Amino acid sequence: xxxxxxYNRRMPMGFGPSAGPRWIPPPFVSDPSRSPKTTLAGxxxxxxxxxxxxxxxSGLQLDGDGIFTVEVHVLEEIEWLAGRxxxxxxxxxxxxxxxxxxxxRGRFVPVMWESLTDPILTGRDELGAxxxxxxxxxxxxxxxxxxxxxxWLGFRFFSMTLEGLATPGEASPVGSARPPLHDGxxxxxxxxxxxxxxxxxxxxxxxxxxxxxxxxxEEELRGTGQFAFTRATWEELPTQFHIVNALAxxxxxxxxxxxxxxTRGGGNFSDxxxxxx
Numbered sequence: 001x002x003x004x005x006x007y008n009r010r011m012p013m014g015f016g017p018s019a020g021p022r023w024i025p026p027p028f029v030s031d032p033s034r035s036p037k038t039t040l041a042g043x044x045x046x047x048x049x050x051x052x053x054x055x056x057x058s059g060l061q062l063d064g065d066g067i068f069t070v071e072v073h074v075l076e077e078i079e080w081l082a083g084r085x086x087x088x089x090x091x092x093x094x095x096x097x098x099x100x101x102x103x104x105r106g107r108f109v110p111v112m113w114e115s116l117t118d119p120i121l122t123g124r125d126e127l128g129a130x131x132x133x134x135x136x137x138x139x140x141x142x143x144x145x146x147x148x149x150x151x152w153l154g155f156r157f158f159s160m161t162l163e164g165l166a167t168p169g170e171a172s173p174v175g176s177a178r179p180p181l182h183d184g185x186x187x188x189x190x191x192x193x194x195x196x197x198x199x200x201x202x203x204x205x206x207x208x209x210x211x212x213x214x215x216x217x218e219e220e221l222r223g224t225g226q227f228a229f230t231r232a233t234w235e236e237l238p239t240q241f242h243i244v245n246a247l248a249x250x251x252x253x254x255x256x257x258x259x260x261x262x263t264r265g266g267g268n269f270s271d272x273x274x275x276x277x
Contacts (some may be wrong), residue, residue: 010125017028020122021080022270028079033214033265035079040261041139041148041162043225046254055110055246057188059205061275063094063105067256070227072160073147080268084094086116088138088212089150089158093184099205099276106186111243113150127272128189128206132240134158146260155236157244160227163259167221184209186275202203205275211267218262225258274275 019025047108048199049066056062069092076085090112096105111133114120133152140147148176150158184207191202229248232241 010122019080020126021119021268022122022126024080030079032267033216036085036266037076037079038261038263038266039074039076040071040140040263041146041160041225041240041258042069042260043160043162043227044069044256045150045227047250051250056091056095057205058093059099060097060108060186068093069107070160072136072223081116081118084116086119087112087138088115089113089134089136089148090248092185094119094182095188097205097275102207104183106183110151110187110188111247112203124189127203127269128187128204128209129208130187132243152237155232157230157232157237157240157255158227159230160225162223162225162260163225164223164257165221166223182210183207206272207275208269208272211269215263215265217262219260221260223260224255226255231273234260253277 007273008017008020010020018025019023024030042169043133044067046066047068049062052066052068053062071088071090071092073088074085075087076084077083084219090109092107094105095108098102109130111138112123112131114123114131115134117133120131120133123131128219134150134157136149136150137154144165145159146162148158148160148245149156155242182261186208188209189204189206190200193201229244231245231248234241
């Protein structure tokens, strides 16, 4: 169902309602049980706690012993894009929070790359998501290995390989690789104030509650995997080198298993809320 018009006020102003993930122009009626079609691949890894804690904003505490997840999402048949798609690369760190009356567990995303401008803009403006751009290719499959990569204007800064994928209960070399239960995705929204360096128009944490919409799991596989972020110079990656290098410097990682899934449906995060501020 289309969302109220309150969701479609967005720059550039003066042109009327803006369509997006949380509002599709009538007469189209969305079906959250069908869109999007998602292929999800991820690898769990363990790093030193102190290195992950350095990526957390104030108000969040690391949950667990330093295990985090890198995921690639290939999204297709997206309704708000009239059937088109895009891809996502994101880092998820399990956290706990206690901010006023808000208390719980979440998956903090310090950075999320997407291969299309439109979801980057709507996600940053409306959800407070730490989204930036990258070229994220569909997977390449060869000899039982599934390869993913991401680059910026020709410089490949990320690669991930999954292998030995098998359905749960078969001869999978690892146990469950799915992330633990959580309240949703936590992000740090920061919008600088124009003309006032160092000041903010917005500076708070947001929570995108775990989707409650109809999601059907069409396939789930488990196996082994690994990933790597490649250190870059300013000349190679002028606007993102500091981000990629921080992830490349997480130190020696202990890879703990991989997962690969295909799903249909999901929510549009219209129930996102502020955790503090």
